[in-house]
Amino acid sequence: MATFPHNEILSLTAVQPTHELGESYGPDLRLADLLTPELADLELGYGSASGDLRLRTAIADRHGVRPDQVVVTVGGMHAIFLLAYLVADNGGQVVTTAPLFPLARNCYDTVGADVRVIPVSFDDGYRLTVDDVRAQLTPETGLVSLATPQNPSGVAIPAATLRQIADVMSDVCPEAYLMVDETYRTAAYGDDPIADTAVHLGPKVVSVASLSKCHGAAGLRIGWLISTDEDLVDRMVTAKFNTVVTSAPVTEALAVRVFEQEDEILGVRRRWLADALASTEEWVRANGELVEWVRPDAGALCCVRLKPEVPLDRFKAAAVELSVRMADGDWFGDESRVFRLGFGFLSPAELKAALEALTAALDKAVHASD
Template sequence: MEYSDQLQRTGTTALQANGQAWRGRFPYNEIISLLDVNRPFNLAESTSQDLTVGELLDLAGLDGIRDLKLGYGTSAGSVALREAIAEACNVPAGHVITTQGTALGLFLLAFEVCRPGDEAVLVTPCFPPSRDCLLGAGVSVREVRLSFEHRYRLDLEQIDASLSPKTRLVSLASPQNPSGVQTSRADIEKLLALMEQRSPQALLFIDETYREAAYGENVVAESFAGLDPRIVTGASVSKALGAPGLRTGWLTVADADLRSRLLVAKMNTVISGSVLDETLATALLRNRGSVLASRRRLLTRALDELALWCENERDRVEWVRPDAGALCCIRLRADGFDDAAVARFWDLLASHDLQLASGTWFGESERVFRLGFGYLPPERLGPALAALSSTLDRTEHCTVLKL
């Protein structure tokens, strides 16, 4: 079964249980539950800890916010915000278009670049809207599925086999969601060479939302924004900076004609961004050095704690250590959990106040889950991991009783 079929069937089944068949243009995905459910041990979220309005207002550059006029902004985004983004991505400010989150940027890009009969190549597993916005835009999607066994490293041979003259867009994330694995500059250059040969009209979209969520003394990877004019990057203040509620993201677009078309597309969908959100996001980006520094320390400690837990639980789980981000993929070992045990594991989570993100949401198996280690306060991560161990204990106990 194709991934899109699986998601739509899962969603339809869920909604039919409530007497309603799913008829949406966008596939239904259970990740929407994260907006409605927040259990005490929430290991499902992929953000770092949420900033408060008070913390934002304490940042430099917001002294005059009381005088901000709440009129329309521009479709491109405020000049100050685009300048701050340009500095972070090392591109001219004129190449930046602000969007309401990265997902909207990808939707507008796909809607404008692709026409009926065109194709997009999508690297999965991925954040569900990264796929579903393509489907909602009417694009035919060819999936390149990366594997847990190969540590979710980019498979250029698979991508090569999926490219065609019909390809107009290739989409991937670095670092990836759900794994936190980064793609190297060398692999991006090889991918661009393949696209030149096989799909000369295609653009490469790179979601860089987690790029600045690094650990310890690790050097933050440079943005791919200025590497090649065929590259469009997207990112936001949601993940590394902890401000998803601002709904402020962006695209970097080198091609002037495409930028003009995207501005018209944005004008006809959301008109402009919120001037208040953009003002706050500008201050956040201008102070991102200090904001990121404290978050990197928290992420480093949390990753160390998680690594120790994974080592202690190595007989029951295996993981792919992330390169960046507040997230990673963990898999229940096949030699310890059969399919029935995996189903019981998911059924038991709520009774332990636990929340995890199922691998099926992203195009992986139910045996895999995304674990977010940056969202909970430091004093709650240990108890949450202990609750996860208890869930594994009960799952095994159920298996023994059944035998």
């Protein structure tokens, strides 16, 4: 019987602890931020299978493509699942990384793909090389699935590396698609530049993203897939129609409002994330005898590793006792002493308190037997 593998990341949708460091996005927008009187006149009928034209136009304008090259989906995971179903079901070969956002890996396993894994590690700063990818490619490869910045690390893949990967794929597996999950692309820090989208690297390069992480609108469940391959777009629209018919016109209309305010929303979040990153960096420095990290390139998340001096089981027990939640590295296929620390979700005061509680958990673990 077909099923989706269980993963403890599901616990993030359960009761929120006192100190939430497990989430991977910034603060939530509120409905009042988006409501206008005109929305009261919205008819609650079916929408368009490809997505509201105003919304597709807003997405297209930000990626330098046409609206008919955008398919709106029910969150980014819907896009990833449909793409996997179309190009990698029943033994189709997928090349991806580990660690990886577990829902993406679950998609590939559930559709019966032959998954070839490229390990990226904390010790190497989660950096991916062209040679890493080339070593896993075969003529049977149908999909290469990468994320930049990555989840859980927040480490980005340089544009030059993505370009080289696309070139290698055109030689080894020219019919394969390179899917680049760009969910955190616009979650830059302060005055850092926003990376260019990868969708222009070639006709077989596909971009997937959503409003969930960078814009604080996860509850709208609005994602998208962008492709310059007309046949793939047509198949995606058909697949979407056969799974959910359309997205919700209400949330699509609210998503248009998000894009109308995007400059302001992202501007505020750039400063928020930069300050939160600085607080996290200072916490790592202050606890450097017990933890280490890989500094992220963008996003509201990073990977922290416990040094051998910290008893892992005692630390986890102390964190639970102090109501501090992090995202275990095991969830992502990472080593057990690594955890994803989400620094963008909490207010500055709440983040300070959460990091202090995390310090207390470290101290309790190390000195429990004293």
